[in-house]
Amino acid sequence: MNRRKTAILLLLTFLCSFTLCGCWNYRDIEKYAIVSGFAIDKSEDGKRYFLTIELIDFETSGKEAKQVPKHVHSEGTTVFDAVRNIINETGRRLYWGHANLLIIGEDMAKEGIARILDFVLRDAEMREEMYVLVCADGSAKELFEHKMLISLSGADTFVNMIKNQKSLGKAPASQAYKIVDKLEEDGECIILPTIHEVESDGKEVAILVGTAVFKSDRLIGFLSPDETKYLLFAKNEFKTGLITLNEQPESNSANTMTLEVYTSHSKIKPIYSKNKLRMNVEIKTEVAIGEVETHIDYMSKKQLDKIERDAEQKVREYTTNVIKKIQNEYDTDILGFGKMLKADMPGVWRRSSRDWDEIFKSLEVNVKVDITLRNSALVSKAIKKKG
Amino acid sequence: MDKEVISTKQAIFTFILFNIGSFIIFGSGSDVKQDVWISILLGLIMSLPMLFIYSRILMLYPGKDLYDIILYVFGKILGRFICLVFLWYSFHLGTLVIRNFSGFVNVVSFPETPPFIFIILITLLAIWIVKAGIEVLGRWSAFIFPITISIITLTIMLSMSNAHFLNLKPLLYNGLKPVFKTAFSIYSFPFAESVILTMVFNTVKEHKKIFKVFLVGNSIGCLTMTVSALRNILVLGPELTTNFFFPSYIAVRTVNIGDFVQRFEIVVAIVFIFGGFIKISVCLLAATKGLAKLFSVSDYRQLTVPVGFLMVNFANIIYESDMEMFYWATKIYQFYAIPFQLVFPVIILIAAKIKQKAEEGKQGQEPQPAQ
Numbered sequence A: 001m002n003r004r005k006t007a008i009l010l011l012l013t014f015l016c017s018f019t020l021c022g023c024w025n026y027r028d029i030e031k032y033a034i035v036s037g038f039a040i041d042k043s044e045d046g047k048r049y050f051l052t053i054e055l056i057d058f059e060t061s062g063k064e065a066k067q068v069p070k071h072v073h074s075e076g077t078t079v080f081d082a083v084r085n086i087i088n089e090t091g092r093r094l095y096w097g098h099a100n101l102l103i104i105g106e107d108m109a110k111e112g113i114a115r116i117l118d119f120v121l122r123d124a125e126m127r128e129e130m131y132v133l134v135c136a137d138g139s140a141k142e143l144f145e146h147k148m149l150i151s152l153s154g155a156d157t158f159v160n161m162i163k164n165q166k167s168l169g170k171a172p173a174s175q176a177y178k179i180v181d182k183l184e185e186d187g188e189c190i191i192l193p194t195i196h197e198v199e200s201d202g203k204e205v206a207i208l209v210g211t212a213v214f215k216s217d218r219l220i221g222f223l224s225p226d227e228t229k230y231l232l233f234a235k236n237e238f239k240t241g242l243i244t245l246n247e248q249p250e251s252n253s254a255n256t257m258t259l260e261v262y263t264s265h266s267k268i269k270p271i272y273s274k275n276k277l278r279m280n281v282e283i284k285t286e287v288a289i290g291e292v293e294t295h296i297d298y299m300s301k302k303q304l305d306k307i308e309r310d311a312e313q314k315v316r317e318y319t320t321n322v323i324k325k326i327q328n329e330y331d332t333d334i335l336g337f338g339k340m341l342k343a344d345m346p347g348v349w350r351r352s353s354r355d356w357d358e359i360f361k362s363l364e365v366n367v368k369v370d371i372t373l374r375n376s377a378l379v380s381k382a383i384k385k386k387g
Numbered sequence B: 001m002d003k004e005v006i007s008t009k010q011a012i013f014t015f016i017l018f019n020i021g022s023f024i025i026f027g028s029g030s031d032v033k034q035d036v037w038i039s040i041l042l043g044l045i046m047s048l049p050m051l052f053i054y055s056r057i058l059m060l061y062p063g064k065d066l067y068d069i070i071l072y073v074f075g076k077i078l079g080r081f082i083c084l085v086f087l088w089y090s091f092h093l094g095t096l097v098i099r100n101f102s103g104f105v106n107v108v109s110f111p112e113t114p115p116f117i118f119i120i121l122i123t124l125l126a127i128w129i130v131k132a133g134i135e136v137l138g139r140w141s142a143f144i145f146p147i148t149i150s151i152i153t154l155t156i157m158l159s160m161s162n163a164h165f166l167n168l169k170p171l172l173y174n175g176l177k178p179v180f181k182t183a184f185s186i187y188s189f190p191f192a193e194s195v196i197l198t199m200v201f202n203t204v205k206e207h208k209k210i211f212k213v214f215l216v217g218n219s220i221g222c223l224t225m226t227v228s229a230l231r232n233i234l235v236l237g238p239e240l241t242t243n244f245f246f247p248s249y250i251a252v253r254t255v256n257i258g259d260f261v262q263r264f265e266i267v268v269a270i271v272f273i274f275g276g277f278i279k280i281s282v283c284l285l286a287a288t289k290g291l292a293k294l295f296s297v298s299d300y301r302q303l304t305v306p307v308g309f310l311m312v313n314f315a316n317i318i319y320e321s322d323m324e325m326f327y328w329a330t331k332i333y334q335f336y337a338i339p340f341q342l343v344f345p346v347i348i349l350i351a352a353k354i355k356q357k358a359e360e361g362k363q364g365q366e367p368q369p370a371q
Helices: A002-019 A079-085 A106-111 A114-122 A141-145 A154-167 A176-184 A225-235 A301-330 A337-344 A346-352 A356-361 B008-026 B033-060 B066-074 B076-108 B115-132 B134-162 B177-188 B191-199 B207-236 B247-253 B266-294 B300-317 B322-336 B338-365
Strands: A032-042 A049-061 A064-076 A093-095 A101-105 A131-135 A191-200 A203-215 A218-223 A241-245 A257-273 A276-292 A364-373
Touching (some): A032 A106, A032 A154, A049 A079, A049 A141, A064 A141, A101 A106, A101 A114, A106 A131, A106 A218, A114 A176, A131 A154, A131 A176, A141 A154, A154 A203, A203 A225, A203 A301, A225 A276, A241 A301, A257 A301, A257 A337, A276 A337, A301 A364, A337 A346, B008 B076, B008 B134, B008 B191, B008 B207, B008 B247, B033 B066, B033 B177, B033 B191, B033 B338, B066 B076, B066 B191, B066 B266, B066 B338, B076 B115, B076 B266, B076 B322, B076 B338, B134 B207, B134 B266, B177 B191, B191 B338, B207 B247, B247 B266, B266 B300, B322 B338
Parallel strands (some): A032 A093, A101 A131, A131 A191, A276 A364
Antiparallel strands (some): A032 A049, A203 A218
């Protein structure tokens, strides 16, 4: 009996040493390089993919470890091929679990982005909540190499630029999985935030500038940051931001006023009557007076009404203009009218989906804006100059 | 025969875990997109008559499992043949679940480990619990069920921050036909798979409540599946959901609350492993019992190890690729399963009823000449 027990114990020890040691193989963290973001361009001959990858390396100086971003490049016939070719340069395999930014070069985006997104979605290590950006004019390659203002890492900076648009509202946020869903779904085309480099203080810096407009998966144009703002107003993606009134930059007679948007909701309502389709865009916004550069008495009801009306007028005008521009210049349904139509009136959509491009172009759009002033922050009256 | 007893509660828990086990990770509904929740509910309704039949068969002969009943009703030769059919089904289903499990783990977390390792590890555990008996299985279910349900609830609540309710509209855009088609597929996997449990649930303590076990188990299972299918569509959108093999896993992956609550998708794998383990164990138990009955072996436990290892080998060779596995699971399985889930149970119930009537008649007649 005792001998049997010993035998079982030995056997168990033996078995456990196989099963409890964890996985099949092990990966040392030193043997991996952590990717924080990457950019895809076309190679110089235009046939291959050119990848720029930002790695986060750790350097120890004294007691502290410092994060140091490093940049590597590689080429390949497919994205995956280019990704693996990195080994030739770094000697390490890359770890993609922390990559949360993908920048697509303009040339690449013009040819279609669906084929790039496949790898992001398919690979188990890459995460599909990665943010996607388009680099306007030129290649995405250089963007990472500029010195960043706040953070050391370019990817980190760019991701924060997109994330913090929730208090500016001048660029759309888009994560890879949402883009793919929109690519496949009827009635909505995709928009992506755009980034490009400008010269500032003798140095090149990268800034976020508005929206890249796509038709199917091809880049066809851009919208400016201000146009983007009103596009987002219509799409119900505007969270908080500013509305400026009476700006007259040439006259320098400062009677400008800034309203801060607290909440904004919009609804796109398709209306079908007399065989004709119309779209109503209803925007409901709550604002507060954020800055007054001239003396006006906003305590009076009359003046308040005027401010509200002015703001409504401005939002309506700009939103209508953006929608017209999208309809006439780009003819791509980035507003999601088709999606709303399908959701609300599936019958009408079934009939019109085939030539939706034509219908969208000539669609009558009414924008209704309702703005409510909530408060005027800390100040009860504007600064009044003597004399 | 030794008497093993599990309580009604344990039976319900086992049933639910058996039900949601592999479905919750697979999702389904390739054709129906945003209407998949309707399909799931329809699948539940379609499975109700089957549940009634299964529980009826068990209630006719208290304390006997499906194999005993078949052998009793159809006699030794024909009965053994029908037993073989159900033995094959439970063996095959167990194998499929093992293969699903290894496929999932291999794709999402351990791409370099040979799938054989996962197959053999989970089967060893299943063999162990089956050898310990159904009582242990029941207690284990009761223990992990609350954990599983709280994980599912937690993931659903956290995913709601990315939910877009517009994704559910329009309702029934492609008509009812694809919805019914998918409902049929969901009816056969996983609802009507509960036929396996008729080979095991003769051990339920309160025999009269067997229909209640089936009904409550199926309803809670259905609710869980509906809610998680809705979650996938709300988060990922109707089109993208169909792109993935494991939509639940991806949907939870996208959760990111304040850069702090994130990357906990592996808890979905825990749910799958818990549920799948119960399913594998129940199938192994059913297959082992069947083999024991077929060859009149008194204690089925002796056969657990050989049957388990046969499953290991079979799971290893059954599919060449994961694509084949999914094609089989979503396109072919529903038709393959008809005889086991529908035809044979109905025949058995009718035959058992006739046999019982005849016996009652005999009992009624016998006292007469004595008078």
